Amino acid sequence: MTQTRFAGSERYVATPELALAVNAAVTLARPLLIKGEPGTGKTQLAEEVAAALGRPLHEWHIKSTSKAQQGLYEYDAVSRLRDSQLGEGRVHDIANYIVKGKLWEAFESDTQPVLLIDEIDKADIEFPNDLLRELDRMEFYVYETRQLVRAKHRPIILITSNNEKELPDAFLRRCFFHYIRFPDEATMRSIVDVHFPGLKRELLAEALAAFFRLREVPGLKKKPSTSELLDWIKLLLAEDIPAEALRSDDAKKTLPPLYGALLKNEQDMHLVEQVMFLSRRSRQG
Amino acid sequence: MLTRFFDDLRSGGIPVTVPEFLTLLEALAARVAWLSAEDFYHLARLCLVKDERHYDRFDRLFAAHFKGAERLFEALSADVPAEWLRALVARTFSDEEKARIESLGGWPELMAALRERLEQQRERHEGGSRHIGTGGTSPFGTLGYNPEGIRIGKGGGQRRAVKVWERREFANLDDSLELGTRNFKMGLRRLRRFAREGAAEELDLDGTIAATAKNAGYLDLKLVPERRNAVKVLLLLDIGGSMDDHVRVCDELFSAARSEFRHFEHYYFHNFPYESLWKDNRRRHTERIATDQLIRTYGPDYRVIFVGDATMSPYEITMPGGSVEHWNAEAGAVWLRRLTAHFRHFVWLNPEPVARWGHTPSIAITRELVEERMFPLTLEGLDRATAELRRRGVAPPPPMEAVSSPLPPAGS
Structure with missing residues (x-):
């Protein structure tokens, strides 16, 4: 346990309000629900919090088929049945067939762990409701072995959501909620600085300008986000593209170079091309 | 403080x-x-x-x-x-x-x-x-x-x-949204009808016990297909024009319905369904499906949800050639009757507030055409609509000949 307050790290820029949210969740041992546009570093936050506070990280990635029970434990009845046919000795102890879930693992941790429940909105809409008691009391009951599992240390729980489904009120009431706003240009500059120290001023300025211009095109299905910007800059550097190529008043180019890293959707590319075409026409006319 | x-x-x-x-x-x-x-x-x-x-x-x-x-x-x-x-x-x-x-x-x-x-x-x-x-x-x-x-x-x-x-x-x-996707989903969930289909991958406990007992105690595992939601839904949406005010709530309904049902199809119409519908608004003029074909393609077991404000000139419903964007040989009312005759489980969801229904003649006509199965696009309305869709043994609507224009001809 190195420190108790989170304030970002050398790889992750946390705004003061995000740091406050994390610290409040740590202090009061309540789950923190993080929402925001895709690619704004929601998942990464858990890794950084764990690293900064020196805590073990348990990750539970949710899929559409995930059940709340899987996070607690699963009883493998089929393999027990099979073992009983083969006359194995371990069949007599039901505990041999209880498979621990991520939540149980986190509860058993000797130091206070960080538990990431990633993309909770992917699961069935009843999923959060099934975890209410567990998150509230930090304990659950294993019916097969008549055992009460209680957290040794209340884990720091970070939950991310992409807003695909709305979460039930009862669940929300138990969480802190923070919406990661899309970074403004200054924050974005410091984020890029963290990832690409020593990037040429000129290139950075042009890249950011092109990036924010692209984000402002109305009607984009998927606006490029932080992670896409970082990928794009990596590509620009790898291809050694000069800053001049990114300049907006270059009428010959329609889209910024290597735009495939920024626009992931054919319709969006089409749309941007059209917008660029129209603006060029109006400038000429 | x-x-x-x-x-x-x-x-x-x-x-x-x-x-x-x-x-x-x-x-x-x-x-x-x-x-x-x-x-x-x-x-x-x-x-x-x-x-x-x-x-x-x-x-x-x-x-x-x-x-x-x-x-x-x-x-x-x-x-x-x-x-x-x-x-x-x-x-x-x-x-x-x-x-x-x-x-x-x-x-x-x-x-x-x-x-x-x-x-x-x-x-x-x-x-x-x-x-x-x-x-x-x-x-x-x-x-x-x-x-x-x-x-x-x-x-x-x-x-x-x-x-x-x-x-x-x-x-x-901030959009002061009363309804969210979640609420829509909870409403639509009541439509679910489970049936087993697909690959056998779930343990059939009762079957296994019976088979094992028959097998003199030696394990005989039985598997069954997973239970899936087998209800089939066809969503027909009014798009454009007066519906622009309701785009948001329709989006929510659409995304909720789409993820909730495995058998889910949608088509668009403008103001009122005529002889053809379309699936992609950007290609609405080139890729259309004839309403006849729609009726032939989807069986009567599909539950049809119309979404539209039904707010237009009454002639768009009752008169041939009344459509605002093309010449329709047969009146919209005829087409709606054909649809409702084939799909016996149907409802019309109207995003306009109920208080305004009485002031719009076209809404009154449409309500009559859909046999009063028009519900407001609110949580409570959705509940009543799903209850309506679940009903079995709906009496078949009157035959086609009964369709006549409820209004006097125009221009007199």
Whole structure:
């Protein structure tokens, strides 16, 4: 346990309000629900919090088929049945067939762990409701072995959501909620600085300008986000593209170079091309 | 003071509950936010607001409640240790500001000015509740946060800093939406009908027990296909024109329905269904499906949900050639009758408020055509619509010959 307050790290820029949210969740041992546009570093936050506070990280990635029970434990009845046919000795102890879930693992941790429940909105809409008691009391009951599992240390729980489904009120009431706003240009500059120290001023300025211009095109299905910007800059550097190529008043180019890293959707590319075409026409006319 | 803030939030339309409020107090007592109005703002939002769509509303209520620093200054009339203020000021002001304060005459002068100012404030605002002790919050933060608030170094042309909550950066996220995807899904869930189909991959416990017993105790595993939602839904949406006002709620319904049903198809029409429909609005003129073909393709077991405001000229429904965008040989009413004759389970969801239904003749005609199975596009309406769709043994509608125009011909 190195420190108790989170304030970002050398790889992750946390705004003061995000740091406050994390610290409040740590202090009061309540789950923190993080929402925001895709690619704004929601998942990464858990890794950084764990690293900064020196805590073990348990990750539970949710899929559409995930059940709340899987996070607690699963009883493998089929393999027990099979073992009983083969006359194995371990069949007599039901505990041999209880498979621990991520939540149980986190509860058993000797130091206070960080538990990431990633993309909770992917699961069935009843999923959060099934975890209410567990998150509230930090304990659950294993019916097969008549055992009460209680957290040794209340884990720091970070939950991310992409807003695909709305979460039930009862669940929300138990969480802190923070919406990661899309970074403004200054924050974005410091984020890029963290990832690409020593990037040429000129290139950075042009890249950011092109990036924010692209984000402002109305009607984009998927606006490029932080992670896409970082990928794009990596590509620009790898291809050694000069800053001049990114300049907006270059009428010959329609889209910024290597735009495939920024626009992931054919319709969006089409749309941007059209917008660029129209603006060029109006400038000429 | 904070309980009043709580009341303000509730009456302002933010669904705050008592446990959440207690959490905020607990967080304040634990000194999570300390001596800064901005921190307090973020902490309050963290604890009390659980949906980014409410952020803007929260910002406005917060600004209204903590308007200016005046009210907060009342508490300063209590004896505040000078070191406390000194520490606070030292912590908050930049070096430049400190230099300016020094030029005012140093700390004692500052404190005197401050007290004087506070006395004035107090006289003007008598009768406020006291701040000290409400869950450990400290109002002094406002002082530190906003030096202009007490106007140290008068004049100088400084304008007041715009506070975080006054920037209202979440303005476009507030849409006062009553219905969300989740609510729609909960409503649509009642339509579910489970049936087993597909690959056998789930353990059939009863079958296994029976087979094992038959097998003289030796295990004989039986598997069955997973139960799936087998209900089939066809969604026909009005698009464009007067429906533009309802795009958002239709989007929500659409995305909820799409993820909730495995057998889900959708088609669009404009104002009223005629002889053809389309699936992709950008290719609506090139890729259409004939309504006849739709009727042949999808069996009567499909449940049809029409979504439209049914607000148009009555002739668009009753007269051949009435369509606003093309020449239709047969009236919309004929086509709707054909659809409802084939798909016996159908409802019409109307996003227009019920109160306005009576004033629009085309809505009255459409209601008659859909046998009064028109429901408002609200939670309660959706509930009634799903109940309607679940009903079995619906009497078949009158034969096609019965269709005649309920209005006199135009132009007479």
